[in-house]
Amino acid sequence: MTISLSKSGIFMIMLAFLIQGCSNLKYLPEGEFLYTGGKVNIESDSISKNKEKALRIKLETLLRPRPNSTFLGLRPKLYFYNIAGTPKKEKGFKYWLKNKMGEPPVLFSQVDLEYNASLLQNYSENKGYFNAKTTADSTERNRKVTAEYNIDLGIQYLIKEITFPKDSSNLTAAINNTRTASFLKQGEAYDLDIIKAERERIDANLKEEGYYYFNPDYVLIQVDSTVGTHQVNLNVKLKEETPQKARQTYTINNIYIYADYSITEDTLSTTSAAATIYKDFTIVDPENKYKPQVFERSLRFKKGDLYNRTDHNKSLNRLVNLGTFKFVKNQFRTSDSLENTLDAYYYLTPLPKKSIRLELLGKTNSANYAGSEINLSWSNRNALRGAELLTIKGFGGFEIQASGQNQGYNIFKIGAEAALTWPKLLTPFNINSPSAFVPRTKATLSYEYQTRSQLYGLNSFKSSFGYLWKENIRKEHQLNVFDVTYVSPFSITDLYKEQIAENPSLGEVTQKQLIFGPTYSYTYTNTMETAKKSTFYYQGKADLAGNITGLVTGADIESGNPSEILGVAFSQYVKLESDFRHYFKLSNKSQLASRIMIGAGLPYGNSTKLPFIKQFSSGGTNSIRAFRARSIGPGSYNPEVESATFLPDQTGDLKLELNTELRTDLFSIVEGALFIDAGNVWLLNEDPEKPGAKLSKDFLKELAVGTGAGLRFDLSFLILRTDLAFPIRKPYLPDGNRWVLDKIDFGNRAWRKENLVFNLAIGYPF
The missing domain is CATH 3.10.20.310 (membrane protein fhac)
Known part of the structure; x- marks a missing residue:
């Protein structure tokens, strides 16, 4: 059904809304007026216009009460409150409409003009305008009243x-x-x-x-x-x-640690006899749950140290950061034994040592796959009595496509992972971090069995050992001394082999892969400083695979005889990534979020290209949202997926991506967004099977561009995101025809089917 409205019809609808908004006045009690807000007028010849504007905005925020909220000049919340009437019970639709969606009228009788004037006067004087003079008045029109405050500032001291x-x-x-x-x-x-x-x-x-x-x-x-x-x-x-x-200045004397303190029971009197002396600490741990070294590493104070607030706060933060205590309480008391000294007391309430967690997830992606995943994890928060965290997880899941080119090629996976984290740096050297955050050493071992119906299966083994540490709340490092991945295919079907014959790039998925080497990432962010107008986030990553081994073995794949370990040619490359995000606050309700991502991988020695699982891709819910996942590029290469049995993954050695998104609060828990994304991936070396895929000097002409709009629902425990996007530039079209703005036709069903992409995701894209 199509509805057509003339300009006069649209005008009548808008007029009806305005009339409806005015009808709020009929609900006012007899003799009352609706308060529509206060306005501050500043008289001064001694300050600039910008300074005057900022001062006026600040002064108007002091006025009380606040008027009813408005939207496009209307007061919908007040209207909901009025039409709900008086609910007969504290539940049901009317009660919800009145008390959740609505708000009561703010009446002029609730406004104290003199009180507000005194607030403005005091604030002005506090800012150095000692000779300021403030007067208050009001104007009434059609049962609506606006308060007006005039301030003659005088000269600032x-x-x-x-x-x-x-x-x-x-x-x-x-x-x-x-x-x-x-x-x-x-x-x-x-x-x-x-x-x-x-x-x-x-x-x-x-x-x-x-x-x-x-x-x-x-x-x-x-x-x-x-x-x-x-x-x-x-x-x-x-x-x-x-x-x-x-x-007087004070130094630290005795340090007492109650390692098994209960906030509901008097554990101090029953455990004081079980104290253990370890260096400068008196530790009360009757069941010997923790090694004393845990507290030595966590507490920044030693006996005889001069008290200082930095070490005080760092000690508390490190104890909380261990992750094994539910409550951490601290007291300092004047010591009875030595003058000008403090005894420090730490009361620690442990979390349950062992726990089991079950998660059931629903998933969808922009490649038209939907599925579910179940995770069962068991944790031990004090596995070796040193606040170590041992986690063992089993998982399984599936992804299916009900319709589309991949229909029937469903994905099933099952696997397990074990991880052990120590709250210290396990190194040959004694490193004691001065940070307020506990440094960690982490070892992981995992296996995943994945099968894609009618096509192939993959066995994946991963293992890593490395360190995580934070210099402060802004800077974080992660170094994996070794990071090993081994992928082995099985049950490759004849159907998939036929597809490989038509499109050799599909064979990269089922190649044996052995990747090992160190990885490092650095993160800096100040986004937690919410008072700032401009904040940013940066993460840089480096991945070095097979470098030393390749050097020792003299690996050179161009010789036709690549070096192997256990019968598998290992990968050799250098991969670098940068992710920079900027957040600019336009107002209290809106911000502009932008991101630029650059990635480059240099295969050499034993490799001519990055291994498939390490290659860059573009497109998807957190990338170029107007294109399906992994469906852009490389370069201007066109895989002609229309004639393929299923969609191949399109990846590259180089990546450039740019995104910007305007976010604004709409109402209640709903936030709206308008966005534009651009990017692509490229190959570093020429591939005869992929014409146009190699990076050239005209790479900017090969950027895919998409735009769209979305809604975000803040459910407090997560952000549910929906985006609807469409491409406006397609890099695989002939040069000169890549912009497709003139092809946009929302009324055309065929265009919508080919171009509109709906994304459902958790969290912001960046």
Whole structure:
């Protein structure tokens, strides 16, 4: 059915919506007015337009109460509240509509103009406008009232001089030594928030110097506004009533660790007799659950150390980061045995040592496969009494295609994985990381049996041993000293062999592969700093396979006799990847997310190309969303999949991908997105079976481009993502005809079937 609307019809519908929005007023109580918000007008000749705009926005956020939310000038939530009436019970549709979707009217009688005016006056004075004058008024029209606040700012006061305490006591000397990092600057505007931050800064610095009992309230910053025209002097002082204990530095004396503490039972009285002395620690662990070295590595304090907040926080963070304790509690108490010392107490409540987890997953991808996977894992959080994590997992799953070119070639897999993680670096050298995060050593061993109906099967074995460590919350490293993968095919059918004869690239999937060598990745991100307008994420990876072995054996595949291990030619290559993402906050409800990915693999010695499982691909739910998974390229190569029995995987040695996405909150848990993706993969060496696949100087002309829109549903425990995309540039078409914008035809069923790609995924694409 097709519905056609004239311009006048569209206008009438919009008018009906507006009239409906106005009908909210009929629900107002007699004599009441709907409050539509407050407006702040600033009068000042002494500040710039940009500064005035920023100040006005800040002042308007202080006004209370907030008016009813609006959407395109309407108040849908207020409308839902009104039409729901008075529900007879606290459940059902009407109750949900009124209390979940709706919101009650904000009435003008709830607005205290004088109170809001005083808020604006105080804020202005706190920002150095000591002579500001604020007035409040309101305007009413059709039972709707807007509050108006006028502020004559006057001239902002600036800081003329700053003095710090100069007497000879240790504490005041310590305060004076921090002045080089002071937030207070001569010539800058007076700001009460900066003054408060300065007191916090001084306290934080003193905590690093052993002043455990000091706090910001002991710092007094006097303001003298009589020193000049629109100027102030600031005098930083120590309050006379500062107690003696706050004037002293403290060192660490005894360190007590309760390794099996219960927050619901009095375990201290029943376990105190079971204490063990280990170096500087008194450890209460009646059942001997943990090796003492666990706490020695985790705690940054030793007996005799000067107290400092950095080591205090690092110790707590490392204990939590071990992953074996449910609760970590810490106290410092003045020691009875030595003057100016602290006894440290750590109360640790363990998590259950062993646990079993069962996961059932549903999956779908842009290659029209749907399926399920089940994972059963068993964990031991303290396997060797050193807070080691042992995980053994079994898994199985399937992917099927109900319709399409791969129909009937279903994928089934089953496998197991064992992983053991130590909360330390297992090296010949004694390395003690100063980070707040526990470094780890991890060893894994896994096997997967995979079969593709009517085609082939694969046995995959993987093993790795390496290290993971974080310098801080932003920087993370992962180094696998060795990373081994062995893939062996079986049961290759005649049908698949026939397809290989037509398309030799399909044979790469069923080749025996032996890959071994070190891998390294580095990650930097500041996306956790949500107050910043611009944040970014970067991950770089390096994969070196068979390098030393190839050098020792003199491997050279061009000689026609590649080097082998256990009868399998090993891979030799260098592979580098970079993933850079940038997030720009446009407003509190929207942001622009962008990504650029670059990857390059250089096969040499024993290899002419990257092994299939290490090659780059493009297309799919987290890539170029307008194209099916692994269906782009390489280069301008056209596999003519229309005539093939099933879709081949299209991979390359080089990759370039660019994405940008505008994300904005729509309502409730729903977020909308508009996006555009571009990219492709290329081969480094010429392949006669794939014309156009090699990287050339015209590689930018071979970028695939797609665009689309999507919805994201924030379900708190996960983000469910739906994207609908279509290509606007197809790299396999003849040069000059690759842009297909003029071919877009949403009304054409054949076009939709060929071009529209629906993606269902978990989480953001980047």
